[in-house]
């Protein structure tokens with residue numbers, strides 16, 4: 469099951485290689501959508517019974533993992549070339565240790581976004597069948613719930 473939450477942050481950047489107005493210093497109000505994957509908690513004694521994750525906890529991980537750094541920052545200070553594409557990979561790397569990410573999407577404007585999605589378990593199995601047929605070592609991915617013997 470997938471659950472998600474939306475966030476907003478404001479930040480500036482400059483893309484010096486770009487042939488257009490984005491090569492001048494400017495700002496955006498970014499919208500970030502974080503989706504995680506899991507099954508609802510079946511422990512009736514838990515306060516998060518029936519939930520994949522308490523939305524409050526999801527908010528905590530995103531705020532402490534990325535928003536505290538990104539909001540009202542100059543994105544070039546991250547040490548990356550701050551296109552929406554590179555930003556989404558940076559955000560993924562920060563959140564991945566704490567969350568079973570399914571998909572994250574970053575809107576740079578109301579109509580322009582970049583998205584990164586975790587390969588599904590089925591896709592990983594297919595990739596590994598092809599790799600096996602070519603005598604290659606299987607990739608381990610799709611999160612810690614993918615057991616080595618199943619891929």
Ligand SMILES: [Zn+2]
Pocket residue numbers: 481490494495496
């Ligand atoms: Zn821009």
